[in-house]
Amino acid sequence: MSNRQRFITMAVALTLVVGAGVIGYATFLMTPQVRAAGSFGAAFTLTDDRGQPITEKALSGHPSLVYFGYTHCPDVCPTTLYDMAGWFKTLGPQADRLKAYFFSVDPERDTPAIMHSYTGNFTDRITGITGDPGEMRKAIKGWRIYAKKVPSPDGGYTMDHTASVLLVDAGGNLSGTIAYQENDDVALQKIRNLLQQN
Known part of the structure; x- marks a missing residue:
């Protein structure tokens, strides 16, 4: 594999990793944060x-x-x-x-x-x-x-x-x-x- 092919392969892999991170972070931001079921409330x-x-x-x-x-x-x-x-x-x-x-x-x-x-x-x-x-x-x-x-x-x-x-x-x-x-x-x-x- 040539240096150019290695560079392209690494660039594609890096793009995929960064893309997955961005999607994960965006999902985190859009999810309500005070949602831990059972952490509030009680039977009465x-x-x-x-x-x-x-x-x-x-x-x-x-x-x-x-x-x-x-x-x-x-x-x-x-x-x-x-x-x-x-x-x-x-x-x-x-x-x-x-x-x-x-x-x-x-x-x-x-x-x-x-x-x-x-x-x-x-x-x-x-x-x-x-x-x-x-x-x-x-x-x-x-x-x-x-x-x-x-x-x-x-x-x-x-x-x-x-x-x-x-x-x-x-x-x-x-x-x-x-x-x-x-x-x-x-x-x-x-x-x-x-x-x-x-």
Whole structure:
């Protein structure tokens, strides 16, 4: 084999290797990155804001917005639920398949009736979820939510907690998040992306 033939053979082989690498990298970039099935979520048996049993199966079969907070929250929770109501209004029929869930990190005070009244102040599209504190801890831990009781000077307490809205796909897997008070256009695009995936 001549030097020229060796050079051509090596050039072709190198082109194939580089081409395969480019295709592999492009595929990696186009694949949603928060997709590890089973890495988020947990089995639970809780109660919705109408007093009916609800389990983790409620988060499957449709895309969902999931938020963990509490009704005594002074600002972050009402602001977030107000934002969620606005997203539903803006999306209109696009969001017909989208569900929203508000899990209480303070189930000792947040009864189903209180949750129903609270979410109803914003929209009828958000389902409140409360119930046994032990079961709620399973959900909190499974979704890797930070939640901590903080005593207040008056003898009561507040709750420190994660402020992001979780974007959950139809398979019940975490697909992304919306940060607290994220730009509306960005938040809406994230939700549209979620809806297109499902």
